[in-house]
């Protein structure tokens with residue numbers, strides 16, 4: 001194993017142009033995420049936050065610019081190959097397989113890895129609530145449990161870059177707190193790199209180092225998350 005493969009993956013996006021068919025949504029976005037760090041992507045509805053995550057995980061084409069993971073240009077790789085390169089994307093809306101059991105959902109997340117049973121054991125240490133539910137089907141879980149399962153399933157692939165899109169949408173304040181507690185633990189214990197899309201700036205500031213502010217498909221500010229959180233003029237201008 002190279003040294004690079006043991007730590008979080010760095011992500012460099014340079015002048016990225018992407019969109020849907022003929023609709024261009026990102027017009028030259030550049031971000032630099034250091035290995036093992038956590039950044040929040042913030043911005044109002046429609047700014048292009050989810051679009052950026054989709055492009056990084058290969059779901060949208062790189063029409064111009066480039067995406068580099070570690071030292072590899074992945075701009076033209078398929079989503080499957082990007083996942084294999086160490087990227088775990090947890091999209092908005094819990095996409096757990098409703099008819100499969102929790103155990104089956106988790107094992108599928110390991111993407112055929114021979115050590116899936118060992119990974120499952122390790123993961124259940126972090127997600128003890130899922131241990132009691134292993135035999136239940138995904139569709140029987142509450143919204144919060146499904147979100148935990150979606151995150152746990154992505155972690156079964158041992159990602160070194162985790163893309164997390166609005167993980168607390170629809171969760172109660174209590175579950176939101178629990179989920180963020182868990183995310184902080186995962187960040188600390190897994191040492192993966194995090195890119196988080198989150199509307200709640202206070203939560204984002206707890207988990208991340210830097211915040212990148214997107215507006216209409218362009219980066220307009222990058223600054224430490226905690227200073228963004230206290231910049232009321234900026235928040236009022238761009239996030240309401």
Ligand SMILES: Nc1ncnc2c1ncn2[C@@H]1O[C@H](COP(=O)(O)OP(=O)(O)OP(=O)(O)O)[C@@H](O)[C@H]1O
Pocket residue numbers: 020023025043044045046047048049050051052
């Ligand atoms: N599948 C799609 N087809 C066409 N346009 C899309 C599609 N998905 C998103 N868009 C458009 O791309 C733009 C950016 O959307 P995106 O979902 O990235 O925004 P966002 O910043 O994540 O906002 P939100 O917080 O509302 O999810 C919006 O104008 C949206 O209408």
